Amino acid sequence: MMRVLSLAAVFCAAMATQASADTIAVIGTGTVGTMLGPLWASKGHTIIYGSRTPDSDKVKALVKETPKGSAATSQAAAQKASIILLAVPGTAVVETVKSLGDVKGKIIVDATNVLVMKDGKVMDPDTKESLAQQLQAAAPGALVVKAYNTMSAAAMKDQAPAGGKISLIMSGDDAGAKAKVAELGKSTGLQPVDIGNLDMSRFQDQLGRFYVAYSRSHAPSRVEIELHPYTPKP
Ligand SMILES: NC(=O)c1ccc[n+]([C@@H]2O[C@H](COP(=O)([O-])OP(=O)(O)OC[C@H]3O[C@@H](n4cnc5c(N)ncnc54)[C@H](OP(=O)(O)O)[C@@H]3O)[C@@H](O)[C@H]2O)c1
Numbered sequence: 001m002m003r004v005l006s007l008a009a010v011f012c013a014a015m016a017t018q019a020s021a022d023t024i025a026v027i028g029t030g031t032v033g034t035m036l037g038p039l040w041a042s043k044g045h046t047i048i049y050g051s052r053t054p055d056s057d058k059v060k061a062l063v064k065e066t067p068k069g070s071a072a073t074s075q076a077a078a079q080k081a082s083i084i085l086l087a088v089p090g091t092a093v094v095e096t097v098k099s100l101g102d103v104k105g106k107i108i109v110d111a112t113n114v115l116v117m118k119d120g121k122v123m124d125p126d127t128k129e130s131l132a133q134q135l136q137a138a139a140p141g142a143l144v145v146k147a148y149n150t151m152s153a154a155a156m157k158d159q160a161p162a163g164g165k166i167s168l169i170m171s172g173d174d175a176g177a178k179a180k181v182a183e184l185g186k187s188t189g190l191q192p193v194d195i196g197n198l199d200m201s202r203f204q205d206q207l208g209r210f211y212v213a214y215s216r217s218h219a220p221s222r223v224e225i226e227l228h229p230y231t232p233k234p
Pocket residue numbers: 027028029030031032033050051052053086087088089090092096111112113114148149150151152153154
C-alpha cells in the first residue's frame with residue numbers, strides 16, 4: 001500500500017511539473033532575450049527564439065546554451081508558443097507584433113521601454129497611451145501583460161546584488177495571464193506585484209524611464225525597485 005501511494009505521489013509531482021512547463025517564444029536576442037531564454041529553459045520551459053537572423057552565429061550560440069532551445073523567424077516562433085516575450089527595442093514593438101500573425105489567446109509579455117532622448121536626457125514620449133496599450137491595439141485578442149521593464153536584465157536572474165527582493169511589477173486585463181507571468185517570475189526569485197489592468201502600464205512606462213535615467217546619471221550604480229503593497233490598519 002505504501003509503495004502504491006508513493007508511486008501516486010511521484011505521478012502527481014510529474015503531472016505538476018508538466019502542467020507548468022510552457023512553450024515560450026522569446027522575440028529579440030539581445031540582452032534581455034539572452035538573459036531570460038536560458039533562465040526559463042533551466043526551469044523546464046521550451047524556448048523558441050524569434051529573431052530577424054535565426055541562422056546567425058550569435059543566435060546559434062544562444063540556442064546552444066538553451067536546453068531544448070531552437071530558433072526561427074519571429075512569426076514561426078510566436079505561432080508555436082503559448083507565451084510570447086517581446087524583448088525588442090520599444091520603437092520596434094508595434095511593427096514586430098504585427099509581423100507575428102494571429103496571436104489571439106496567446107500571452108504577450110511586454111518587457112520593453114521606449115527611450116526618447118534629448119540633450120542626453122531621458123524624455124517622456126509624446127503619446128497618451130502606454131506602449132503596452134499600443135501593442136494591445138495592434139494585437140486584439142492577445143493577452144498582453146506588461147512586466148520586466150522596470151528592472152535590469154541582470155536582476156531578472158540574480159536578485160542578490162540588489163539585496164534579494166525585486167518586484168516584478170505587472171499589469172494586464174487578463175487575470176489568468178497575469179497569474180502565469182507571476183508564476184514565471186516567482187520561479188526565478190522575483191516578487192510579483194499586480195498593479196492592475198493594462199491602463200496602469202502607463203506608470204510602468206514611467207518607472208522604466210526612471211530606471212534608465214537613474215542608471216545613466218549614477219553609473220555604474222543602478223536602482224532596483226521593490227514595492228510594498230499593504231492595507232493600513234484602521
Ligand atoms: N537591457 C536591460 O537591462 C533591459 C531591462 C528591462 C527592459 N529592457 C527593455 O527590453 C527591450 C530589449 O532590451 P535589450 O537590452 O535586450 O535590447 P538589445 O540588446 O538592443 O536587443 C534587442 C533585440 O531586439 C531584436 N530586434 C527586433 N527588431 C529590432 C530593431 N528594429 N532594431 C534592433 N533590434 C531589433 C534584436 O534581436 P534579433 O537580431 O535576434 O532580431 C535585438 O538583439 C528594450 O525595449 C529595453 O528597453 C531592457
